[in-house]
Amino acid sequence: MFDSLTKRLNRAFKNISGKGKLTEKNMDEMLKEVRMSLLEADVNYRVVKDFIETIKEQALGQKVYDALDPAQMVLKIVRDELTNLLGSTTAEINYKEDGITTIMMVGLQGTGKTTASAKIANLMSKKQDRKVLLAACDVIRPAAIEQLQTLGKQIDVEVYTEGVQVDALTTAKNALAYAKANGYDTVLFDTAGRLHVDEELMKELEKIKKAVKPSDILLTVDAMTGQDIVNVAESFNEKLDVTGLVLTKLDGDARGGGILSVRAITHVPVKFVGTGEKIEDLDVFHPDRMAERILGMGDLLTLLEQAEEKMDLDAAEESSRRMMEGKFDLNDMLVQLEQINKMGSLSKIMKLVPGMGQMMESIDDMKADDQMKHTKAMIQSMTKFERENPDQIRSSRKRRIANGSGHSVGDVNKLLTQFEKSKKMMTMMARMSQQGQAPDMAAMQNMAQGGMPAMNQMPGKKKFVSKLKKRR
Numbered sequence: 001m002f003d004s005l006t007k008r009l010n011r012a013f014k015n016i017s018g019k020g021k022l023t024e025k026n027m028d029e030m031l032k033e034v035r036m037s038l039l040e041a042d043v044n045y046r047v048v049k050d051f052i053e054t055i056k057e058q059a060l061g062q063k064v065y066d067a068l069d070p071a072q073m074v075l076k077i078v079r080d081e082l083t084n085l086l087g088s089t090t091a092e093i094n095y096k097e098d099g100i101t102t103i104m105m106v107g108l109q110g111t112g113k114t115t116a117s118a119k120i121a122n123l124m125s126k127k128q129d130r131k132v133l134l135a136a137c138d139v140i141r142p143a144a145i146e147q148l149q150t151l152g153k154q155i156d157v158e159v160y161t162e163g164v165q166v167d168a169l170t171t172a173k174n175a176l177a178y179a180k181a182n183g184y185d186t187v188l189f190d191t192a193g194r195l196h197v198d199e200e201l202m203k204e205l206e207k208i209k210k211a212v213k214p215s216d217i218l219l220t221v222d223a224m225t226g227q228d229i230v231n232v233a234e235s236f237n238e239k240l241d242v243t244g245l246v247l248t249k250l251d252g253d254a255r256g257g258g259i260l261s262v263r264a265i266t267h268v269p270v271k272f273v274g275t276g277e278k279i280e281d282l283d284v285f286h287p288d289r290m291a292e293r294i295l296g297m298g299d300l301l302t303l304l305e306q307a308e309e310k311m312d313l314d315a316a317e318e319s320s321r322r323m324m325e326g327k328f329d330l331n332d333m334l335v336q337l338e339q340i341n342k343m344g345s346l347s348k349i350m351k352l353v354p355g356m357g358q359m360m361e362s363i364d365d366m367k368a369d370d371q372m373k374h375t376k377a378m379i380q381s382m383t384k385f386e387r388e389n390p391d392q393i394r395s396s397r398k399r400r401i402a403n404g405s406g407h408s409v410g411d412v413n414k415l416l417t418q419f420e421k422s423k424k425m426m427t428m429m430a431r432m433s434q435q436g437q438a439p440d441m442a443a444m445q446n447m448a449q450g451g452m453p454a455m456n457q458m459p460g461k462k463k464f465v466s467k468l469k470k471r472r
C-alpha cells in the first residue's frame, strides 16, 4: 500500500533531518521533493498545490526556522496537513436512533459493492451487535444474487432475495418490509453496477433511494483507478448525495493518488477501506492513522486493535504472565506462533509497526510462513520436558528432535538460538511494559532481526491504546 509514495516522502524528509539549522533553501528542496512524490502518486495537481502552500504557511507561522529540531516540526506539520487532507476526523455510519438503519451500496461494475456489503454486514453484526439483513438488489447480473448468498452464509447474515424476475426497486421495498416484520435494525442494499455512469443506472438508484430513504449511501471506488475516482465520485454525488466512500482494493494501490485527492475535491468522507478479498479485509477509515501510515510511521493503534480482536487473549495473558516471571519456554513460543498466524500475513502486520514498513518491504510471506511451519514442527517433536527446559536439550535429544520432525541438527540449533534471543527481547519488552513506555524503534528492529515478533507482549493492550490516543 503506497509503498513508492512512502519511500519518496521519506527521501524528501531525509534532506532536512540531521541538519542542525533549517534554511529556506533546503526547505524548498524538500517541498519540491514532496510535491514531486505526490504528483507521481497521481494526486490531483490542485490538491498538491494547495497542500504545499499550506505546509509553507504553517512552517512560517510556527517559526520552524528557529526551532531546535526543525525536521521534527516539519514532519509534524506534514502529518497534520495530510490528516486534514484525508478528512481530519473519523466518519461514522449514520445509525438511526430508532427505526431501521438503511444503507445503500452503489458504484461502478466490479468496484467491490457486493464484497463490501458483506464485509460491512459482518463488521456490524459481529462487532456492533446489530441485527443485519442483506438485500440482493442486483437483478441484472445473474450470478450476483448467488454471490451475495454465498457471502451471507459465510458470515451468518440473512440475505433477502426475490430472484431475478422481480425488479430491484420492488425487491428493495419488500426487503425493508421484511426487515421491519422480523426485527432487523439494519439493512444493506447491494445494487447493480454499470461500466460507466449512465442515466439508466442513476434513475434506478434514485428510485431505490426514494423508497428506502437511506441513512447512508456508500459509494465503492476502486483505489487502483487513481485520480479517476474523483470524477466517478463527483458524478454519483451530484445525482445521489453520497454520504460516504468505501475505498476498495487499497492492497493493490501502490500510488495512493485516489485516496489523497478524493476527499479534498468531493468533500465526501471515506468511511471504510477494503484491503483484500477476504471478509475481514476491511478497515474503518481513520484519517490520522492513514496519514501516519503514508508517512511510514506505522499504525500501532490498528495493530493493537487487531491483536485484541484476533488473538486468544487468555492464552496471551497467560504467556505474558509467565514471561514476566521469567518462565517463558518453548510451549509459550508455540502459543505465540499460533497467535501470530491468526493475525494474518507477517508483511501486513509489519507495515503497521513504526519504522518496520520500510525495513521489511521485501518480506516474503511464503518464506516466513514456511519458517513458522518448520519451527512448529520441531517444537511439536519435543517432549514435555524438553519444551519446558530448552537449555537441557543436548546432542542426543537434538538428533531425535531433528529426525522426528524431518530437520537437521543445525535447524534445531537455530531454533534454540532464536528462542534465546526472543526470550531476551521479551524480557526487555516486559520491562518497558512495566515502566509504561511505548516500544521504541530500536527494540522493534531488534525484534525483527532477532527472532519472532511477540505481538501480545506489546505493552498492556487497552491501557496502552488509550495512552497512545491521549498522546496525540
Ligand SMILES: Nc1nc2c(ncn2[C@@H]2O[C@H](COP(=O)(O)OP(=O)(O)OP(=O)(O)O)[C@@H](O)[C@H]2O)c(=O)[nH]1
Residues within 6 Å of the ligand: 107, 108, 109, 110, 111, 112, 113, 114, 115, 116, 138, 141, 144, 191, 192, 193, 194, 220, 248, 249, 250, 251, 252, 273, 274, 275, 276, 277, 281
Ligand atoms: N484485492 C482486493 N480485491 C477486492 C477488494 N474488494 C473487492 N475485491 C474483488 O473485486 C472483485 C469484484 O468485487 P465485487 O464485490 O463482486 O464487485 P461489485 O461492485 O459487486 O461488482 P458488480 O456487482 O459486478 O458490479 C472480486 O473479485 C472481489 O474479490 C479489496 O479490497 N481488495
Ligand SMILES: [Mg+2]
Residues within 6 Å of the ligand: 113, 114, 115, 138, 144, 190, 191, 192, 193
Ligand atoms: Mg455486485
